[in-house]
Amino acid sequence: MKIGIVDDRAIDLDKLYGIVTNIPNVEVIFSTTSAEEAYAQIKKETINLLIADIEMPNLSGYELADIIHSHALNISVIFVTANSGFAVHAFELNVHDYIMKPYPKDRLITSITRLMEKSNTAEIAGRLYIKQKSDIHIILKKDIVFIERSGRSTTIFTRSGPIKTYQTLNELEGELRERDFLRSHRSFIINIHFVKSFSLYAKNSYIVTFEGLKEQAMITKDKVEFLQHNYF
Structure with missing residues (x-):
């Protein structure tokens, strides 16, 4: 180096x-x-x-x-x-x-x-199998930008578009054990490699913006500090 x-x-x-x-x-x-x-x-x-x-x-x-x-x-x-x-x-x-x-x-x-x-280290490997009623979608983990839980459904935002599933964040988090993914908030999992910026939203939370995506996620102040000490 x-x-x-x-x-x-x-x-x-x-x-x-x-x-x-x-x-x-x-x-x-x-x-x-x-x-x-x-x-x-x-x-x-x-x-x-x-x-x-x-x-x-x-x-x-x-x-x-x-x-x-x-x-x-x-x-x-x-x-x-x-x-x-x-x-x-x-x-x-x-x-x-x-x-x-x-x-x-x-x-x-x-x-x-x-x-x-x-x-x-090579880029994120592996696939995620997403259940949709009687269908199963196969997503490359490296294409996942972030995941949001809203109400009873979960939306997986990928580089090629969103995919909805009834699987919970806890279930999906168990499948995303790579350090590239972080449970940034009770309603969000983010891929740190797509993060573009953090903007202060409230006293203890930030809005996360991503490269190539208009949708946004949330991250707590504690998780920002965790990222600072353990990822960056």
């Missing part, structure tokens, strides 16, 4: 560099205190992961991540920061992780290792 590192505090940059260079199968392409230099390197070098502080002069880590996201660059991002105020916005940019300073080295090592394992 090819990694770029940027932090305007030299002491924090040295800590990051020291941790990362001791991880097997990792190559540090650049390590800099300048976000502008990091941006220049991103344009000319191939990296798989950018590890960045958020608050930096002139160009912030958040702005770097926004450039990566808006240009659809195949670069994962880990924020390592002393500021917790960007956590929710970080999900909008699909960052891999959000690590608060000060942090133990194992926290960063685990995050990078998890990303490497994820990169080496």
Whole structure:
């Protein structure tokens, strides 16, 4: 895995560099205190992961991540920061992780290792068998965007359209044991790979929007925090 590192505090940059260079199968392409230099390197070098502080002069880590996201660059991002105020916005940019300073080295090592394992793992495999009265529909799990329970029926939103079933979320959740799926709310199961953004809806809940779908789901504040610590 090819990694770029940027932090305007030299002491924090040295800590990051020291941790990362001791991880097997990792190559540090650049390590800099300048976000502008990091941006220049991103344009000319191939990296798989950018590890960045958020608050930096002139160009912030958040702005770097926004450039990566808006240009659809195949670069994962880990924020390592002393500021917790960007956590929710970080999900909008699909960052891999959000690590608060000060942090133990194992926290960063685990995050990078998890990303490497994820990169080496094939996409979601398997099929879901959906019962509809006397019919059974077969759906590829990788095509499921999210699932909603409303009243006595359940709607499975897929990339090719919705499918209704009488099966409960508890029943379907038992069939979706992959870590790609999360019971985000008592009425929803979401596929984290399709999530585009979280928007505050109420004190303890957010609206979830998805890539290529106008329908929306809900997620609780606790589940957002769970995602932050265990998925990204």
